[in-house]
Amino acid sequence: MSNFKSKIKTIEWVENYSKMVDQTLLPEEFKYVNITTGDSMYKAIKTMIVRGAPAIGVAGAHGVVLYAQELAKENISRDEFINKLLKKADYMASSRPTAVNLMWAVKKQKEIVKKSQSDIKGIVEELKANAIKLENEDIEINKKIGDFGAEVVPKGATILTHCNAGALATVGYGTALGVVRSAFANDPTVKVFADETRPRQQGARITTLELTMDGIPTTLITDGMCSYFMKKGMIDMVVVGADRIAANGDTANKIGTYTVAIAAKYHNIPFYIAAPLSTIDTSIKTGDEIIIEERSREEVTHINGKIICAPDVNVINPGFDVTPNELITGIITEKGILKPDYKKSILEAFNC
Numbered sequence: 001m002s003n004f005k006s007k008i009k010t011i012e013w014v015e016n017y018s019k020m021v022d023q024t025l026l027p028e029e030f031k032y033v034n035i036t037t038g039d040s041m042y043k044a045i046k047t048m049i050v051r052g053a054p055a056i057g058v059a060g061a062h063g064v065v066l067y068a069q070e071l072a073k074e075n076i077s078r079d080e081f082i083n084k085l086l087k088k089a090d091y092m093a094s095s096r097p098t099a100v101n102l103m104w105a106v107k108k109q110k111e112i113v114k115k116s117q118s119d120i121k122g123i124v125e126e127l128k129a130n131a132i133k134l135e136n137e138d139i140e141i142n143k144k145i146g147d148f149g150a151e152v153v154p155k156g157a158t159i160l161t162h163c164n165a166g167a168l169a170t171v172g173y174g175t176a177l178g179v180v181r182s183a184f185a186n187d188p189t190v191k192v193f194a195d196e197t198r199p200r201q202q203g204a205r206i207t208t209l210e211l212t213m214d215g216i217p218t219t220l221i222t223d224g225m226c227s228y229f230m231k232k233g234m235i236d237m238v239v240v241g242a243d244r245i246a247a248n249g250d251t252a253n254k255i256g257t258y259t260v261a262i263a264a265k266y267h268n269i270p271f272y273i274a275a276p277l278s279t280i281d282t283s284i285k286t287g288d289e290i291i292i293e294e295r296s297r298e299e300v301t302h303i304n305g306k307i308i309c310a311p312d313v314n315v316i317n318p319g320f321d322v323t324p325n326e327l328i329t330g331i332i333t334e335k336g337i338l339k340p341d342y343k344k345s346i347l348e349a350f351n352c
């Protein structure tokens, strides 16, 4: 496995609270905040203090522990504790709608609550242990994704990525940027082009920061520039993350990903998704069933608090789009690189 050392741990359970990088402050400040209540975790996910599909999955699992700790202090029966906690868990899972890792991790916590034979204190401990397990597994999975992905990165490649699917979108190491890290460990001539990723600029604010912190050569471009550089032969492959993948391989990721995939197809450039199996939602047949988060008009009308358009202009702000499976060269997972026909390869990955 790659021995590349990334400096970042995005989220971590510490004794009885969750410690995370406040991503709303990046890149100006790299600061950790402590989240000590279930309601403040709900808010941290909703306001994107923590963001990125795998990171919000772990945050959701931490959130359930925080609610459990709070309910354990109330003078209620074990049955009442369980009923209330399951409702709070559902509330936590509703903090953002598109990234399925959140629902997946909360479901894992709910299963523990339902199956446990322990008293209230014991249930809290079991939830805590599971949250820490999910946290540790995330990094291991990302390293496996990184190493599988590195095998398809050509020598000296320039890799285009969109949004941030890095250490800061996971517990550490990253999915798409995990591939970059593992490739760079083998070949220090590998480079990255990072799309700015309007409206919230995760590419500019977060991807460029974490890659340069790790010494990986990175060039920032704006979202409209990708086909220009593809035509010039300056992009060798695209690797992006995912928020939800349907059973047929259709993939929801940050708005703008679909445009990059179309441009890559036109220029005959391989387009890869890097994601753990927990991002695959086999309960939905196609990407048409994925709920797309609608975000605020201010994200589009303002940059750093400054208005950039006519104040009363109409705005529409979907947070994600869905790339159809036929534009995807492969889906890099911890079980290997899945290839079309995705219906078949996804099923096989879950069964092996």
Ligand code: MRU
Binding pocket: 051, 052, 053, 054, 099, 162, 163, 164, 165, 166, 169, 170, 174, 175, 176, 202, 240, 241, 242, 243, 253, 254, 255, 319
């Ligand atoms: O709105 P965000 O910043 O949570 O969106 C994040 C993305 O779209 C990432 O590319 C995706 O979650 C993959 S993260 C490994």
